[in-house]
Amino acid sequence: MPAPGASALSAFGTPGARAGILVMLAAMLIFAINDTLGKWLVATYSAGQVLLIRSLAALIVLAPFLMRASPRALLAPERPGLQALRVALSTLEVFCFYVAVSALPLADVLTYWMAAPIWVAALSPLVLGERIGWRRWSAIAVGFVGVLVALEPSRASISPAAGVCIVGSLAFAGMMLLSRVLRGTPDTTLVLWQTTGAGLAGLVLAPFAWVSPTPFDVGLLALLGVLSMLGHICVNRAFKLADAGTVVPYQYTLLLFAGVLGWLVFGDVPRPALVIGAMIIVGAGVYIFLRERQVARRAGRSARRALTRTRTRPAAPP
DSSP states (O other): OOOTTHHHHHHTTSHHHHHHHHHHHHHHHHHHHHHHHHHHHTTTSOHHHHHHHHHHHHHHHHHHHHHHSOHHHHHSOSSHHHHHHHHHHHHHHHHHHHHHHTTSOHHHHHHHHTTHHHHHHHHHHHHTOOOOOHHHHHHHHHHHHHHHHHHOTTSSOOOHHHHHHHHHHHHHHHHHHHHHHTTTSOHHHHHHHHHHHHHHHHHHHGGGGOOOOOHHHHHHHHHHHHHHHHHHHHHHHHHHHSOHHHHGGGGGHHHHHHHHHIIIIIOOOOOHHHHHHHHHHHHHHHHHHHHHHHHHHHHHHHHHHHHHHHHHSOOOOO
16 A cells, blocks of 8 residues: 555656646745735734735736626525635634734744644534544644644743634634535635625724825735735646645645745744644644545545446346
């Protein structure tokens, strides 16, 4: 039986794999720059104001794609209740992110966000009815230990900002789970309502702490939406260029990029406990992904063998 990561290693040498890895790395760098810019801006502007202007810019970028989409798919998506819940979780997640980075180093915040796939794995039996074996449950437990290490619960107190990170990470996990449930909904529809929800939240919250931005800062706030869209486009392109098992582990380079940018821009030096916790979380997350992929492939092979046996079975005599 091949090791969970064997296919990723064997595929690394192909041109498509190399291109996919490079595009995924570019996406993570774009996200890190975007998050660094967001942290810089929330030092002056409220999270609500950032959400509002960022979302408006993102909708402008989306406009050409929306014009080509089916109006029915955009305005009457399947399972509207779950769609609304996904939008609410997405809005909560991005709001929590901006609140958190206003108080914590960027690497700290992203470490908690990187735990989201672990929460997804833990909640998938309840939400999706998926069966989780003991190996993945063990990895989930290890990932939870990583979160505790990063939190440093032995300290005198855990900051409220760390609690916001946990809430945001769980909201992100919930959004990912609902994205699986709503996999039949076109990506354009999901992004439209996700962006609209964040914009509406910003519209409600921004007036309470409005700071008149300079024209230059308006451009930077708008750039948040543009960079976010560009990053997602790169991620989608990476998955088209290479196998998911090859490129997904490289998503965790976001932590490296964020740590470097946080040090260069804000002078933040990651805590030793955070580094150790991040390594545990990343290891657990990568293992869970590769194990899920291996289980899915095994199930697919079993289904194909069963179908082949059914087709080749001789007919019963009359």
